[in-house]
Amino acid sequence: MKTRAAVATAPQTDLEIRDVELDAPRADELQVRIVASGVCHTDAIVRDQWYPVPLPSVLGHEGAGIVEAVGSDVQGFKAGDKVVLGPAYCGRCEQCLAGHPMFCVNFYDRNFGGGRADGSKSFSDDSGEISSHFFGQSSFAEHTNVVASGAVKVPDDAPLDLLGPLGCGIMTGSGAVLNVLQPQPGSSVAVFGTGAVGMSGMLAAKAAGATTIIMVDIVPERLEFAKELGATHTVNSKETDPVEAIKEITGGGVEYALDTTGVPPVFAQMTKSLATRGHGALVGAAKLGTEAPFDIGTLLLSGIKISMVVEGDAVPQEFIPRLIALHAAGTFPFDKLTKSYAFEDINQAFADSANGTTLKPIIVFC
Ligand code: NAD
Ligand code: ZN
Incomplete structure (x- = not known):
């Protein structure tokens, strides 16, 4: 045709x-x-x-x-x-x-x-x-x-x-949070990158009951919007060291974190901002062959976990109807x-x- x-x-x-x-x-x-x-x-x-x-x-x-x-x-x-x-x-x-x-x-x-x-x-x-x-x-x-x-x-x-x-985009951010990180109610979550994927991760963290939600980006308007949508804290990483800011806000490190930028230094910031036994996930895409710095000496002692996540590790036939239901309920x-x-x-x-x-x-x- x-x-x-x-x-x-x-x-x-x-x-x-x-x-x-x-x-x-x-x-x-x-x-x-x-x-x-x-x-x-x-x-x-x-x-x-x-x-x-x-x-x-x-x-x-x-x-x-x-x-x-x-x-x-x-x-x-x-x-x-x-x-x-x-x-x-x-x-x-x-x-x-x-x-x-x-x-x-x-x-x-x-x-x-x-x-x-x-x-x-x-x-x-x-x-x-x-x-x-x-x-x-x-x-x-x-x-x-x-x-x-x-x-x-x-x-x-x-x-x-x-x-x-x-x-894709909405399933990726929300799935990385709900299916992989699985933040507990009352927990802390940091999201690097406030695009559609990062904001979906933020909305999912909020729906899951996280009470400290820190959004990191370099675009002030996006950070402002993140606050309107429910971020409890925002960090402009062009002006402020996000690792120090996150450690200060959380009293030592964040329990769950999501990198939606795929930018190697941002990935490194995410690993350094995690609390002991914290869990970070990467969803941001980078060119094939991109490598990121990673301090295995210091981080060994922290027991952190890092997950690489495609499409929120979702089963779309099960997860998408759940997102539609959350949206209808007003929580997503x-x-x-x-x-x-x-x-x-x-x-x-x-x-x-x-x-x-x-x-x-x-x-x-x-
Ligand atoms: P986007 O471009 O709208 O958002 C990316 C955000 O990162 C922007 O707000 C940008 O300002 C911010 N950013 C860029 N450099 C930064 C830095 N150095 N420090 C802090 N923030 C920085 O993109 P999106 O649609 O939200 O997608 C995010 C990423 O996820 C893309 O790389 C996309 O290709 C990828 N993606 C992956 C999957 C997957 O299955 N893993 C699925 C969909 C999208
Ligand atoms: Zn996509």
Whole structure:
């Protein structure tokens, strides 16, 4: 069928909205009409080839839409179902079977391979094939073929124009907190980076009952907004040493911490700010090959724990409905992070995310 898609063609270059051909969904796929798709920092770094997804490519991995066709092997979906799209996973490897599909041993190939496992791509135009199946979905398109394992059915009255980011950025921050760090009520949490991922982590920490929530960033407006949303303390790490500030606020060190920046010196700050036997998690993405300094001499004695976390270590089919329920209950107001953009304005959405004026842009297709 014919559809329209935003195509990434080269690093640091605007996406091009093009008329493209979409092939038929395979037996394990759904064809979905995308209603809205969030824009994540990961779309920008893949456009810029930090991860070598073959270009040209249709990116987008926070899609929400309506099922139009169902592959012959897919169970549990019918045309007309509303879906939020998460990453693809194989469902058969030891990590998937152990309940950790975001660590699927086939995760990289399924989500960053540029097409299906057999090498085929869904999109093409006169210039040739265009990479598809980014995070199993390539949601910057009006219609797309989606790996059914990544789709999460949501209620008929679910607001699709809002929910797409639950499939990545919001799930990543909140999942790292709720599934991995698991802060106790009354505990202290520090979050480095106040983008959509960090703010989701903050909202989750608050929902979990943490009573000291310290947000660290270098953009004053974002820190101000973090305070409005419930941070108890903010630290501008351009002006103040965040390790000293966190130790002072917490009386020695923070119990749980999250690095959403992927910046090596920030990761080091996170490890140094932890209390004895504290638990820190890294979710911020860095270029493949990036190394971070880490004082193993001093830190051995502290007994700290560090986790590397993909997509909040969530099972999206279980976790996303839980986030929707928390949102409905008023305890997880992630809608305050979002701003809608028309499809034609997708490059403005990328620019506003990069310059810090919008936390979580959502492209709404009409
Ligand atoms: P974002 O760019 O909106 O937010 C990053 C924040 O970090 C910004 O507010 C920025 O000002 C702040 N920052 C940058 N350098 C800093 C420094 N030196 N000190 C303090 N703060 C600093 O991005 P986002 O959408 O919130 O995503 C955060 C990261 O998570 C990105 O790297 C993204 O690629 C990654 N990500 C990872 C996963 C995963 O599964 N692990 C999933 C989604 C996104
Ligand atoms: Zn993402």
